[in-house]
Amino acid sequence: MDNCSCGARAIYTRKYEGNSYCASCFKDQFEKRVKRTIREHSLVGKNEVIVVGLSGGKDSSVSLALMKKIFGERPDIRIIAVSIDEGIEHYRDKSLEVTKSLTRKLGVDHYIVSFKTNLGKSIDDVMAARARGENKNLNSCTFCGVFRRYLLNRASRELGATKVCTGHNMDDEAQAVLINYLKGDLKRLARMGPSPAMVKNAKFIPRIKPLRDIPEKEVALYALITKAGNYWGECPYVSGIRFEVRDFLNDVEAKHSGTKFSFLRTFDAMLPVLRETATRSGLPEITECETCGEPCSGEICKVCELLDKLDVNLAPQETLETELVK
Amino acid sequence: MKIKIAWLEEAKEMETSSKTVLGILKELKINPEIVLVSVNNEIVPDDSPIKENDYVEILKVVSGG
Numbered sequence: 001m002d003n004c005s006c007g008a009r010a011i012y013t014r015k016y017e018g019n020s021y022c023a024s025c026f027k028d029q030f031e032k033r034v035k036r037t038i039r040e041h042s043l044v045g046k047n048e049v050i051v052v053g054l055s056g057g058k059d060s061s062v063s064l065a066l067m068k069k070i071f072g073e074r075p076d077i078r079i080i081a082v083s084i085d086e087g088i089e090h091y092r093d094k095s096l097e098v099t100k101s102l103t104r105k106l107g108v109d110h111y112i113v114s115f116k117t118n119l120g121k122s123i124d125d126v127m128a129a130r131a132r133g134e135n136k137n138l139n140s141c142t143f144c145g146v147f148r149r150y151l152l153n154r155a156s157r158e159l160g161a162t163k164v165c166t167g168h169n170m171d172d173e174a175q176a177v178l179i180n181y182l183k184g185d186l187k188r189l190a191r192m193g194p195s196p197a198m199v200k201n202a203k204f205i206p207r208i209k210p211l212r213d214i215p216e217k218e219v220a221l222y223a224l225i226t227k228a229g230n231y232w233g234e235c236p237y238v239s240g241i242r243f244e245v246r247d248f249l250n251d252v253e254a255k256h257s258g259t260k261f262s263f264l265r266t267f268d269a270m271l272p273v274l275r276e277t278a279t280r281s282g283l284p285e286i287t288e289c290e291t292c293g294e295p296c297s298g299e300i301c302k303v304c305e306l307l308d309k310l311d312v313n314l315a316p317q318e319t320l321e322t323e324l325v326k
Numbered sequence: 327m328k329i330k331i332a333w334l335e336e337a338k339e340m341e342t343s344s345k346t347v348l349g350i351l352k353e354l355k356i357n358p359e360i361v362l363v364s365v366n367n368e369i370v371p372d373d374s375p376i377k378e379n380d381y382v383e384i385l386k387v388v389s390g391g
Contacts, residue, residue, distance in 0.1 A: 013371040023369075216388060221362055221369070224362065232385070232386070253359050
């Protein structure tokens with residue numbers, strides 16, 4: 001077992017580069033890498049309102065703590081946290097308590113947006129109906145993801161956000177790239193990458209992912225060292241291809257260190273060509289949903305389509321109902 | 327040798343011939359990519375040695391939604 005280059009006891013060895021780090025040097029190096037990602041891809045400019053999507057898990061907690069640490073003193077930048085409450089008992093209720101204590105500790109304005117209040121049904125409601133035989137072909141992660149992205153984007157827009165910051169790490173990104181390859185989804189692949197998406201629409205708030213260059217294990221280590229995030233619960237409904245891809249990539253990484261890193265770097269290098277090809281083959285025109293007015297690529301947006309399948313009929317709301325955490 | 331191990335909210339004694347954290351993980355068929363390990367309450371690298379009566383805590387760090 002090697003010591004850190006500073007001479008202190010190492011707590012972590014980054015196998016793909018062969019260096020060992022003590023807690024203090026790991027923390028410094030981690031923060032430098034996140035700052036480099038933000039700088040290299042111009043993720044944050046001047047006069048920004050940045051909404052950080054905060055679930056209470058390690059990734060989003062670290063993301064919020066770091067954004068506050070890096071930009072908290074800038075008078076032209078405001079950081080706000082938004083948590084989406086999907087309504088999953090014994091999971092989201094616990095993680096929301098973690099989010100509240102974190103935002104109180106950091107002194108960050110924090111809003112909670114609930115599925116049940118704004119969309120008429122919680123995920124627990126949907127899953128209970130499914131257990132009774134309704135909508136058997138709907139994957140829980142599919143509609144949860146669609147609703148979550150919709151509410152986060154809309155709440156951020158209503159709060160005047162210029163960027164939405166998420167806690168996606170290197171593992172999340174590598175998994176998403178591989179899934180889109182496996183599904184042959186060139187358009188979705190072309191929209192990925194380190195800088196905000198190529199789909200431009202005034203109602204879409206650009207997303208930034210400052211942890212994109214950091215492996216999940218290192219985000220977890222940083223969360224433990226800094227006590228930024230200590231909720232490790234797992235959603236009881238997780239399913240789908242993402243988890244098979246996650247296990248596959250981790251199996252390869254364990255045998256061949258650096259696989260995820262080089263996989264993502266290769267994707268980034270190919271991105272300009274992918275975007276050119278996707279543009280040539282025709283990107284979908286962004287229109288407004290006939291039902292709710294949100295941006296979409298068809299007549300009806302995915303949220304309204306899924307709500308219809310779930311037999312939810314809601315009158316359009318002018319603004320979302322949110323809870324301000326005090 | 328005997329060690330005490332905590333994994334997935336369960337703590338138990340374990341008889342092992344493994345000499346390192348990595349050896350323990352292999353024995354338990356746990357991918358080192360998905361966990362952080364502490365020995366006697368201190369986080370350690372995977373190649374750290376293990377000795378008699380150590381308390382080895384394994385924390386799963388991959389997200390599940």
